[in-house]
Amino acid sequence: MDVLSDVVAVTRTGRPRSAHVRWHAPWGQQFAAVPGSAGFQIILQGSCWLLPPDAEPVQLDTGDVVFLPHGSGHTLADTPETLLTAPDCAPDEGQQPYSTYALDTVDRSGGGGPVTVVLCGAYELDPSRTHPLLRTLPDLIHLPAHPGRRPELRSAVELLAAELESPRLGTDAVVPALLDTLLLYILRIWFDEQPSQANTRGWAAALNDPPVTAALHAIHRDPAAPWTVAGLAEEAGLSRAPFARRFAMLVGQPPLGYLTWWRMTTAARLLRTSDVPLRSIAAQVGYTSEFAFAHAFKRTHGTAPGTYRRTEPSLLSKA
Known part of the structure; x- marks a missing residue:
């Protein structure tokens, strides 16, 4: 698998949730911060304002996509002043439109004003296995609509909106798959659109290098x-020393340090999503000795593999 696909597969857990919500102005909805999740808002019709708690309001128009990778609290409203002039438009704290993924349109009547239709949702993430790629994302990613650009994202949004608005046979299977596709498209586009500059560091630069x-x-x-540093350098088409420096500068850790971390992260997921023997998991992440694997795992996760499997919540029912 490629890096981005692996990151999403390892970090996301449970079922993603979404809803197709129709708002009637004046309206406002407060979304509480939800640690261990990532949320999105997509404007399908009309316009509104996103009000972050510690930043300037952002105007959103039809086709705009907002992604909140760290589950930050925020507010959507028809105008920045709505919550001040009509606080009764905000539902009780904790009432999220996407608390469960809806199979029909949720109608939130505020008044008789213009209609705004929003596709909103959330992904459950596992904080214990968050990839550093996701940790480096900003609190808010805004992808404005541009005619003719990002056709794959537009297609995923249209398919998802259609399934939620008019559910049919197979919708229960289609919606989670489309939500995963949407997440990958959002992340792919954001990383692809980061400017390439000399001396830039971090995962955005790494994925464009x-x-x-x-x-x-x-x-x-x-x-x-x-893998050895020399072997990875050969894959990169560089000599050993320049490759090691370049990798560490962009990724934030040496090549073999990242390799070990990824092996242990993969092993942790296998322990929680399968009942295969420890020796098989050890082999899948590069260890011929079960003892060596157990030692490396304990050094990374602070507990032995068998204890981890017995004490950590199983993902068998969620995967």
Whole structure:
């Protein structure tokens, strides 16, 4: 698998949730912060304002996509002043339109003014296995609508909106798949659109750097391979020392340090989503010795693999 697909597969857990909400002005909805989740808001019709708690209001128009990767609290309203002049438009605290994913349109009547239709939702994330790629994202990602641009994102939004508005046979299976697709498209577009500048560091730069991306893909494609710095440098098309410096500068840790971290992160998920023997998991993440695997796992997670499997909540029912 490629890096971004792996990151989402390992970090996301449970069922994503969404709802197709129709608002009638004047209206306002407060969304409480939800640690361990990522939320999105997509304007399907009309316009509104997003009011972050510690930033300037952001005007949203039809087709705009907002992604909140850290579950930050925020407010949507027809105007920035609505919550001050009509506080009764805000539902009780904790009443989220996407508390469960809806199979029909939720109608939130505020008044008789213009209608705004929003596709909103959330993804449940596992904080214990959050990839550093996600931790470096800003609190708010705003992807304004641009005619002719991001056609894959527009298509995913249209398909998801249609399924929620008019559910049919198979909708229960289609909606979660489309939500995962939507998440990947949002992240892909954001990383693709980050400017490439000299001396830029971080995962946005790493994923736009062909040599480092080649090495990352090699690690994610086959974490069990007996990788060395020289072997990864060969994948990157660089000599050993320049590659090691470049990788550490962009990713934030040395190549073999990231390899070990990814192996242990993969092992933790396998322990929680399967009942395969420890020796098989050890082999899948590059260890011929179960003892060596257990030692590395305990060094990373602070507990032995068997204890981790017995004490951590199983994801077998959620995966």
